[in-house]
Amino acid sequence: MQVKVKDVMTRDVAGVNAETPFKDIAELMIKRGVSAVPVVDDQGRVSGVVSEADLLRKEEFRERYYREGYRPPLRARLRHRLDLLGGDPAVRALGDSAGELMTTPAVTVSSDTSVVSAARLMNRHGVRRLPVVDGHGRLAGIVSRHDLLKVFVRPDEEIAREIAEDIVERNLWTDTSNIEVTVRDGVVTVGGTIPERSSADIAIRLIRRVNGVVDVVNRLCWDWDDLRQQRWVSS
Template sequence: MRVEVKDVMTTQVASVNGSTPFKDVAEVLITHGVSALPVVDGEGHVIGVVSEADLLRKEEFRERYYREGYQPPLRARLRHRLSQEGAGGGGKAHGDTAAQLMTAPAVTIGPRVSIVSAMRLMEEHGVKRLPVVDDDGLLEGIISRHDLLKVFVRRDADIADEIREEILRRTLWEQPNDAVATVAQGIVTLTGRMHRRSDAQLAARMAGRVNGVVDVVDKLEWDQDDTPVWRGR
């Protein structure tokens, strides 16, 4: 079963609009216990994301600009110097609304995208959550790292049923087989016998791709070894 973003995303999404004041943005973040919020326009299109980091930057740089002789902590100075945003960080320090504080354009994802792609996108951009938008860019939900972990808490019985019905019992093999799948704590153990070694290897690989599988222990036996033999010189 291919799990998509829509299957695990949160549909009740806290968001703010571009004119939301700094303090109100902070209040929404605290009230909902989230680290970032989508910023939407009047029609619900996602135009950016405002995060705790964006708000903290305002406090971090405030003393730099407003207190004579103040020297920020080394970490703050290095971050300011090395940041690709450069002056953009200082600009956010002066921001008073979500539109001035947010990061834009937002990194978003569609509802029919696989959760594997969502994981990769989060890793690529270094974010913990992604606004989910439709084809017109309208906000439909949000998916977080916590949501992605839901696929790993499937019941062992459900995982075992899927492997038996979708992999071992389907007519993928030329010969019948007596392979058996058992699952404990997300770890699949394959036992029994299949006609060809390549069939057994394929069954193990397919089982490893089932959502919720943590690992596969392959104890399958076979009648015919049809795997190519490598011959070195």
């Protein structure tokens, strides 16, 4: 079973509009215990995101932009250059409302996106949460790194049952009666004997893709090395 964003996302989302003032945004983040809020238009479409970093930037760069001789630390200056991709940080640092402070365009996902794809998207863009939108770009929820980690805390019994039912019994076209699978703390140990080496390789690859699997210990043996024979025939 491939876990989708809709299986782990938060549906009760705290959103703001472009006119929401700085103070109200900060109070909302504190009240909800979140690090970012989506900015939506009158139709509920996501137009940007305001994060803690966006709010703190206003204070961090305040003296610099008011020419009081303040020189931000190196990390802040590097982020300043990178932020040019999302709009001039000088203008955003002086902003007083969500529309002026937000990072745009927002990086979003659909509810049918796999958690793996969502995690890769977060890593690629360096963000901690993603607004979830429907087919019309309207806000449907939000998914965070914390939400994505839920797939790794699946009970061992649930992981073992999925491997036995969806992989060993349904996806391996060979005799699997001698395969043994145990799961402890997300680590899967696969042992026993299988007729062909190719089936053993397929089994391990499929098991590694199961959500919640931390690692796989491969102790499978096979009766016939069909892969070696194929190489011998092709040569």
